[in-house]
Amino acid sequence: MDIHGFVYFTTILLGIAVLAISFTSHIGFGAIIGFIAAGIFVGPSVLSISSEGSELREFAELGVVLLLFTIGLEMQPRKLWSMRRLVFGLGAMQVVITGLALAGVLGAVGSPWNAALIGGMGLALSSTAFVLPILGEKGELQSPHGRAAFGVLLFQDLAIVPLLAIVPLIASRSHTTSSESGEEILFAVGEATMALLFLVFTARYIIPRLLGLLTRHRNRKAFAGLVMFSVFGSAYLMDSVGLSMALGTFLLGMLLSASEYRHQIEAIVDPFKGFLLALFFIAVGMSMDINLFFEDPVGIVAVALLLIAGKILVLFFISLILGQGRAVSARVAILLGQSGEFGFVLFGAAFAHGLMLDAGFNRAVLIISLTMVLTPFLARISNWAGIKLTPELVGPNLSKEHREAVPPEETNHVILAGYGRVGTTIGRMLTEAKIPFIAFDLDPMRVQRAREKGLNVFYGDVGDELVLSSGGIGKASCMVITAQDSHSTEKILEAVHNTYKDLRVFARARFLSEADEFVKAGATLAIPDTLESSLRLGEIVLEAAGSPPDEASRISKFFRDNGYSALRANPSVKHGPFFGK
Structure with a gap:
């Protein structure tokens, strides 16, 4: 073109x-x-x-790769270890049992055993690209059904690696001897292991140090460049040794999840992820052969619905056996009823090795695409089933299953924009009151010192709406802006006001006139620190001069009330050096 x-x-x-x-x-x-x-x-x-839908889809699958990277940023190793039963229990059983059941059906209708096996396993995989954004938009990734769905999808992403590896092995017989094939497999395993170790070492020790160096030099463009280089480099490394690109970026994200830069990293990657995922969904639509659909609409729809129903039933009973509860089992099973993008990848490899004919491949792509299109509707049915099957509340206490539906993350926390002297003081007061907070600052040394003390402080530009989102602003009780310059404060207020108009925002100002501007820009309240220090000093002077403490406090309150209206009425004060012009 x-x-x-x-x-x-x-x-x-x-x-x-x-x-x-x-x-x-x-x-x-x-x-x-x-x-x-x-x-x-x-x-x-x-x-x-x-007519370049398949080529566009292959390129846009990088959106899925970036999606897995951002999920990895939220998935610290200890959190992944806590999900081991979901990933290697529920996920493994879903892939194996569903895949073998579907392979049996395909074999029963006349497919050769090797084509049936690959077909069954490919159709057993669900769509990470569809399901995770839906869960993310609803804030349900950390709910019980969200965690279970993610565990299954993560194992499926891992499973695509051996599935792709066995395609050439079960295709037409190779001319190589079994010993040569065994040597090739051992070499491939060794190569993949070395690549994984290199990725772990680089992500754990090299990349964070380079990011720290760039932040100390305040080179934000190079910082963003290094982030994108690392993401695509990890994807290329895994792909070069025959592993899943999504697996590589997920590992990279998980290893960077403990970094103080993770919120800023997510803000950099998110626009690329959104653009490529949009292209991926467009490419899915371009790949759908509507003419093939109209040749046998009843048959295509029937197969797609039977596939969805079969996958739902199998996963529902597996989840019940593993103790997930009826509501969670139903929501997970229905949500993962579709087939997914890795089916395109696996069937493409099978087609290239002669396991699938052209007609069968096109039909499989159409069926997978149709089931993916139905995902938003499956999500609605999943929510309905979860509500219907959730046990009723008994007395003042919630049932165990309902209690587990509450996300474990802190809510009603405070966001501190800036962690200098003012931010540190407010943070210490919040800690003393046992109120959770998350702080952002652009000084890497300040962030590092705070994190060494175990504080929840991160490197990030709070003027970026994506950084605010990753900091959980939607669940915050309020926000405090402690920036010293008015430009930074106005930028943050604009970012907050665009999306979170109901959030209470308190801002630090230098002068009274500056405080007025911040309130006009969306701040709930702006405190001019020079004025407050003057009033506090005045109280001390009054007490030292003999005024009772109550009288000193009353006078200070008189000047402070109604937006410092008493001080505004005095022209000499209003235009004095403390308050600007």
């Missing part, structure tokens, strides 16, 4: 995407369905502006 064709295609695609997303979001189906609808319209089935 030349530059003129690219511009034409992009213009039409963006126009249709905006209309489709606006419509689907308005009727409550969300943006994902809109992206897929846009892909169908520009694809070969409708307008036929472009």
